[in-house]
Amino acid sequence: MAAKCIKNEMRKALFSKASLITYLLSFSLVIYHTVTKAEIYNEFYTAYQTGEVQGNPMITAVSLYCNWLGADVTSFATSAFFFLFPIIAVMPYGWSMAGEIKSGYTKNVISRIPRKVYFFSKYFAAFVSGALAVMIPLLLSFLLMSLVLPALHMENIYPYGVIGERSMWAELYYSNPFLYSMLYVLLDGIFSGLTACISMAFAFFTRSQVSVVLMPFFLMLLLDYIDTNVLPGWELSPVRFLQALPVVNERSGVIDLAFCLAFAVFTLGIILYKERKYEAL
Amino acid sequence: MIKLENVSKSIKGKTVIDGITQTFHGGITYGLKGINGSGKTMLMRLISGLIYPTAGRIEIRGKELGKDLSFPENLGLLIENPAFLDTYTGFDNLWLLASLNNKVGKTEVREALLKTGLNPEDRRKYKKYSLGMKQRLGIAAAIMEKPQILILDEPLNALDAEGVALFDKIIREEKEKGTLIILSCHEEEKLREYSDVILTMENGKIKNREEL
Amino acid sequence: MRLYRLIRYDIKNGICSRLYLYVPAAILCSVFTIGFYMSLQNRNLENEKLTIINILLYFFEGKEPFSPELGNAFVFPVVWLFIFLYSAFLTLNYPYSNLTGYGVQVITRTKSRKLWWLSKCFWVFLTTFLYFAVWYLVSLVLSLILHIDLSIQYSERICAELLDMKLQSVQAGSVWISLVILPVMTSVAVNLLQLCLGLFFDRIYCFLASAVILFASTYFQTPLLIGNFAMVKRSVMYQENGMDFTQGIIACVALIILSIGAGFWRIRKYDILKKHERGLQQEAEDD
Numbered sequence: 132m133a134a135k136c137i138k139n140e141m142r143k144a145l146f147s148k149a150s151l152i153t154y155l156l157s158f159s160l161v162i163y164h165t166v167t168k169a170e171i172y173n174e175f176y177t178a179y180q181t182g183e184v185q186g187n188p189m190i191t192a193v194s195l196y197c198n199w200l201g202a203d204v205t206s207f208a209t210s211a212f213f214f215l216f217p218i219i220a221v222m223p224y225g226w227s228m229a230g231e232i233k234s235g236y237t238k239n240v241i242s243r244i245p246r247k248v249y250f251f252s253k254y255f256a257a258f259v260s261g262a263l264a265v266m267i268p269l270l271l272s273f274l275l276m277s278l279v280l281p282a283l284h285m286e287n288i289y290p291y292g293v294i295g296e297r298s299m300w301a302e303l304y305y306s307n308p309f310l311y312s313m314l315y316v317l318l319d320g321i322f323s324g325l326t327a328c329i330s331m332a333f334a335f336f337t338r339s340q341v342s343v344v345l346m347p348f349f350l351m352l353l354l355d356y357i358d359t360n361v362l363p364g365w366e367l368s369p370v371r372f373l374q375a376l377p378v379v380n381e382r383s384g385v386i387d388l389a390f391c392l393a394f395a396v397f398t399l400g401i402i403l404y405k406e407r408k409y410e411a412l
Numbered sequence: 413m414i415k416l417e418n419v420s421k422s423i424k425g426k427t428v429i430d431g432i433t434q435t436f437h438g439g440i441t442y443g444l445k446g447i448n449g450s451g452k453t454m455l456m457r458l459i460s461g462l463i464y465p466t467a468g469r470i471e472i473r474g475k476e477l478g479k480d481l482s483f484p485e486n487l488g489l490l491i492e493n494p495a496f497l498d499t500y501t502g503f504d505n506l507w508l509l510a511s512l513n514n515k516v517g518k519t520e521v522r523e524a525l526l527k528t529g530l531n532p533e534d535r536r537k538y539k540k541y542s543l544g545m546k547q548r549l550g551i552a553a554a555i556m557e558k559p560q561i562l563i564l565d566e567p568l569n570a571l572d573a574e575g576v577a578l579f580d581k582i583i584r585e586e587k588e589k590g591t592l593i594i595l596s597c598h599e600e601e602k603l604r605e606y607s608d609v610i611l612t613m614e615n616g617k618i619k620n621r622e623e624l
Numbered sequence: 625m626r627l628y629r630l631i632r633y634d635i636k637n638g639i640c641s642r643l644y645l646y647v648p649a650a651i652l653c654s655v656f657t658i659g660f661y662m663s664l665q666n667r668n669l670e671n672e673k674l675t676i677i678n679i680l681l682y683f684f685e686g687k688e689p690f691s692p693e694l695g696n697a698f699v700f701p702v703v704w705l706f707i708f709l710y711s712a713f714l715t716l717n718y719p720y721s722n723l724t725g726y727g728v729q730v731i732t733r734t735k736s737r738k739l740w741w742l743s744k745c746f747w748v749f750l751t752t753f754l755y756f757a758v759w760y761l762v763s764l765v766l767s768l769i770l771h772i773d774l775s776i777q778y779s780e781r782i783c784a785e786l787l788d789m790k791l792q793s794v795q796a797g798s799v800w801i802s803l804v805i806l807p808v809m810t811s812v813a814v815n816l817l818q819l820c821l822g823l824f825f826d827r828i829y830c831f832l833a834s835a836v837i838l839f840a841s842t843y844f845q846t847p848l849l850i851g852n853f854a855m856v857k858r859s860v861m862y863q864e865n866g867m868d869f870t871q872g873i874i875a876c877v878a879l880i881i882l883s884i885g886a887g888f889w890r891i892r893k894y895d896i897l898k899k900h901e902r903g904l905q906q907e908a909e910d911d
Contacts, residue, residue, distance in 0.1 A: 152829070156832070192695075204697035204698065205692035205695060205696065205697060205698055206692060206698075207692075207698075207840070207843045207844070210698040210700065210839075210843065211836065211839055211840070211843075214700060214835075214839055215832070215835065215836070215839075218828075218832060218835070222828065226828075291695055339717065340828075341713075341716055341717050341827055341828065341831075344828050345713060345828075345831065349706075349709075349710070349713075352702055352705065352706055352709070353706075355702045356655075356656075356659075356702045356703065356706065359699075359702055360659050360660075360663065361659065376697070377697070378697040378698075378699060379697065379699055423895070423897070457896075457897070460732060461732065462728065462732070462895070462896040462897070463895040463896060463897060464893055464895070478892075478893070481735075482734075482735060482736050482737045482738070483731075483732045483734075483735050483736075485735065487732055489728070489729070489732055491728065492725070492728065493725075495724070495725025495726045495728075496726050496729075497637070497726055499641070505726075508633065508636075508637075509729055509730065509733060511629065511633075512626075512629050512630065512633060512730065512733045512734065513626075513629075513733055514629070553729060
């Protein structure tokens with residue numbers, strides 16, 4: 132029963148119009164980023180070949196590992212992608228709980244299967260859809276950029292694409308940047324999945340689908356404000372620490388883990404409470 | 413008088429109304445009959461101006477809907493499930509609507525509520541209403557401004573025996589006033605009781621016209 | 625007369641019964657103001673004469689022109705974005721709730737779709753003005769409580785050290801335009817564009833469009849992105865070749881007129897249907 136329910140929810144989450152539109156929007160950012168970066172690299176490479184570049188070309192500045200969508204902290208596409216990630220994560224399926232409560236569909240379901248099965252299936256589907264909504268564009272970007280840019284190992288002697296030794300996974304960044312990048316894709320996926328689950332949990336408190344979709348977005352903006360103005364020092368804002376290179380401060384694995392745990396506990400806590408107390412009025 | 417000339421409507425490539433030509437005269441009650449998805453509600457939406465035809469034209473007293481008119485004048489409408497503002501009472505909900513046109517005063521609003529068996533002094537908010545009460549409020553909203561055209565989509569939904577009896581009386585009174593009534597109802601017996609003409613719909617077309 | 629009644633209805637249902645939505649705005653304004661005030665102490669600037677203009681400059685400073693070539697990471701101006709995005713959020717839901725359920729009863733009584741559209745546009749104007757009025761009022765009240773100077777002057781040292789802002793010769797008129805007129809007009813223009821887009825797309829996508837336009841404005845300095853005119857750090861007050869105030873006002877007015885006009889055109893033939901009825905074809909294919 133649980134497997135069937137999860138299968139249904141996953142099918143609704145992954146093969147919906149909302150999912151398609153989300154991917155189209157994020158892919159357009161990926162394509163824009165790839166094209167602009169390819170142009171810049173082409174100019175650099177032409178200048179390099181013709182000897183126009185004087186002195187040390189600092190060639191790692193054009194490495195794949197600091198120029199893909201997840202790491203290019205100077206580009207519009209990367210900044211926009213992470214700024215909008217709370218909406219991108221929620222759009223495919225995070226709103227569905229609110230929609231089904233509002234329409235009364237939940238009555239049809241919980242009269243047939245246990246609440247626990249239904250809510251956890253939805254939670255799982257929201258998590259997976261949110262995670263994929265962010266991971267797939269990032270992976271696509273990495274793939275496309277690897278067709279264009281050289282996969283040069285980064286060196287901390289140059290000012291471009293550098294991370295400090297205190298930063299999370301710093302050693303890995305220099306020794307195995309591919310693994311580092313993939314781990315960041317995974318981290319971003321987990322966080323986005325949890326963001327979609329926040330939306331789902333919030334649905335128990337409001338019927339407004341607009342509020343449910345946008346609440347995580349405003350929450351992330353608030354965290355960004357706190358990071359900038361109240362608690363500077365480490366990268367506290369998810370919008371920043373999910374980018375593979377530092378934006379302002381170094382990243383702390385402890386903080387990342389704390390956020391993940393906090394979101395997971397909060398969202399699961401609400402689901403666990405509601406699966407016992409929920410009434411379909 | 414409402415005149416439909418070869419009216420068709422497509423939504424996202426699917427034809428929901430297919431070449432309907434029909435005249436509706438004032439003072440006559442038209443019953444729409446047909447299975448779910450035959451196009452009854454869509455036809456009502458077209459006549460009430462909520463949607464416009466993809467082809468053909470709809471004229472109301474010589475004025476074309478969508479060109480000369482956005483919505484029919486003097487229209488009373490009950491379409492979709494009735495929906496009102498949750499935090500207002502039944503009376504306040506109707507008064508808010510009535511104040512948009514200022515055609516009727518509080519007295520007429522109270523009368524409409526009483527006709528449908530609702531208490532104008534009831535201070536309960538709309539969100540506390542039962543389904544039957546919500547339906548009654550929807551009917552009251554449709555009749556309170558003394559419309560000349562009354563469009564009612566499944567008006568008997570959720571009504572108890574008393575509600576149905578009150579509705580019977582409302583229809584009789586509206587007929588006497590000469591109101592053009594277009595209604596749909598799944599209870600064949602009731603539809604025949606109310607209607608002067610029954611139009612049977614199938615696949616967006618009027619398949620049969622029966623004068624009673 | 626009918627328009628007046630519609631507007632009255634919108635004020636009652638779209639503003640008075642939704643006043644609770646302005647509370648987060650007031651709270652945010654308080655948090656940002658107090659946060660800014662506290663940061664003076666962290667920078668040993670308590671003795672500097674802080675004025676309300678400094679606070680408004682903090683709200684509407686935006687982002688200095690950004691150049692990716694320098695290799696610096698892009699840090700977006702979160703306070704500025706919060707202000708304009710919350711305004712967009714405030715005007716997102718209400719107009720389209722008027723096209724379903726109860727709203728159908730309202731629009732059929734108006735007899736004119738154009739009047740309905742006009743009243744919604746007016747509602748957006750009013751809501752945006754009220755929202756910014758809340759911001760200015762809360763700043764004013766907090767300034768009084770914290771004994772902050774209410775004069776039109778501002779502390780240049782606070783601007784330079786806290787906001788990294790060295791303003792060109794500033795007149796009273798420029799201050800009014802850059803801190804009141806242009807931010808409000810820009811927000812009205814973006815919100816009306818969002819309203820108009822709502823006649824073509826789902827509300828979430830319309831908000832997304834507003835968010836992208838505003839975010840892109842912080843990244844790219846161009847008059848084509850209207851948010852630029854609402855940022856002090858993009859204006860002629862901050863840099864010689866900055867955004868011109870007159871150009872800003874013209875751009876906002878043009879976008880407002882375009883949005884209202886496009887809405888008029890679209891609402892004439894807009895099908896007032898439930899969401900699921902719009903997707904008849906899609907649902908048939910899904911089955």
